[in-house]
Amino acid sequence: MSDSSIQERYLVGYALAAKKQHSFIQPSLIEHSRQRGIDLVKLDPTKSLLEQGKLDCIIHKLYDVYWKENLHEFRQKCPGVPVIDLPEAIERLHNRVSMLEVITQLRFPVSDSERFGVPEQVVVMDSSVLSGGGALGELKFPVIAKPLDADGSAKSHKMFLIYDQEGMKILKAPIVLQEFVNHGGVIFKVYVVGDHVKCVKRRSLPDISEEKIGTSKGSLPFSQISNLTAQEDKNIEYGEDRSLEKVEMPPLSFLTDLAKAMRESMGLNLFNFDVIRDAKDANRYLIIDINYFPGYAKMPSYEPVLTEFFWDMVTKKNHV
Ligand SMILES: Nc1ncnc2c1ncn2[C@@H]1O[C@H](COP(=O)(O)OP(=O)(O)OP(=O)(O)O)[C@@H](O)[C@H]1O
Numbered sequence: 001m002s003d004s005s006i007q008e009r010y011l012v013g014y015a016l017a018a019k020k021q022h023s024f025i026q027p028s029l030i031e032h033s034r035q036r037g038i039d040l041v042k043l044d045p046t047k048s049l050l051e052q053g054k055l056d057c058i059i060h061k062l063y064d065v066y067w068k069e070n071l072h073e074f075r076q077k078c079p080g081v082p083v084i085d086l087p088e089a090i091e092r093l094h095n096r097v098s099m100l101e102v103i104t105q106l107r108f109p110v111s112d113s114e115r116f117g118v119p120e121q122v123v124v125m126d127s128s129v130l131s132g133g134g135a136l137g138e139l140k141f142p143v144i145a146k147p148l149d150a151d152g153s154a155k156s157h158k159m160f161l162i163y164d165q166e167g168m169k170i171l172k173a174p175i176v177l178q179e180f181v182n183h184g185g186v187i188f189k190v191y192v193v194g195d196h197v198k199c200v201k202r203r204s205l206p207d208i209s210e211e212k213i214g215t216s217k218g219s220l221p222f223s224q225i226s227n228l229t230a231q232e233d234k235n236i237e238y239g240e241d242r243s244l245e246k247v248e249m250p251p252l253s254f255l256t257d258l259a260k261a262m263r264e265s266m267g268l269n270l271f272n273f274d275v276i277r278d279a280k281d282a283n284r285y286l287i288i289d290i291n292y293f294p295g296y297a298k299m300p301s302y303e304p305v306l307t308e309f310f311w312d313m314v315t316k317k318n319h320v
Pocket residue numbers: 119144146156157158159178179180181182183187203204205223224225226227274288289
């Protein structure tokens with residue numbers, strides 16, 4: 001057998017919930033990785049990782065305590081094998097306050113054009129405060145009410161647009177009240193895979209005119225609006241809403257620099273963040289959400305991007 005046909009092979013183990021495994025571990029990814037010399041193997045989270053082959057990298061999106069203990073035991077014995085990503089780094093994304101503190105605490109060279117930040121928000125921990133007039137603090141209606149927990153559960157995506165004090169009655173603490181920022185009805189979903197960055201456009205909540213603000217009452221429930229359009233809209237290809245073709249993307253260099261700074265600050269390799277452009281200031285971008293291990297199968301060139309990332313990990317390059 002010639003040397004060229006003897007290719008060193010690497011084992012990447014994955015531990016994912018059934019839904020995520022179904023959407024992410026697609027035959028096309030398995031084949032693309034295999035051709036690169038990487039074998040994707042399903043891990044049994046109920047068995048010791050030390051007894052599941054000579055693993056060169058672990059990727060995961062599970063949160064139960066047994067899994068965390070299993071991972072901890074593995075990391076003690078195999079400190080050189082990348083675990084993507086570390087549970088203690090993922091944890092901060094499960095709360096909508098600590099999530100956005102990543103952005104407010106970023107040390108990032110301010111570009112001479114694009115500026116970034118997060119919407120103003122307040123956290124209300126006591127439901128009795130919601131019925132009083134002071135819950136909003138400096139914020140003005142309309143506000144978006146988001147569950148404080150962002151743990152990927154259906155409950156964590158149940159949100160409300162609140163137009164007035166009457167609308168606050170539907171809310172229960174703990175809740176985050178965030179200023180509603182008009183942004184032209186489009187969000188930019190930025191997928192990060194190590195140092196690979198891909199941005200797509202998705203339809204978003206529409207702008208609210210001054211007139212509508214003055215006449216709208218109560219509250220409007222919604223959930224996973226960016227994902228719904230991705231699932232239900234025939235325009236969607238690769239998770240991109242093609243009816244938004246004319247909407248200008250943020251500069252890729254800006255998004256790439258921002259993603260690099262976030263990755264280094266969070267110590268995460270697999271995440272996405274959602275960005276809206278302030279309708280009143282086209283150079284001001286607000287980060288409204290950061291998810292760990294998002295729906296990569298909707299990302300353009302998902303297979304080669306993930307395969308190259310696996311290669312970087314198993315050859316011990318470039319992971320934080
Ligand atoms: N501050 C804001 N101003 C205006 N619109 C907002 C704001 N925050 C969120 N939205 C709208 O609400 C939608 C959901 O918000 P967010 O991304 O925080 O929740 P989510 O449940 O994590 O969403 P997803 O799972 O779809 O990423 C956004 O896609 C956007 O349309």
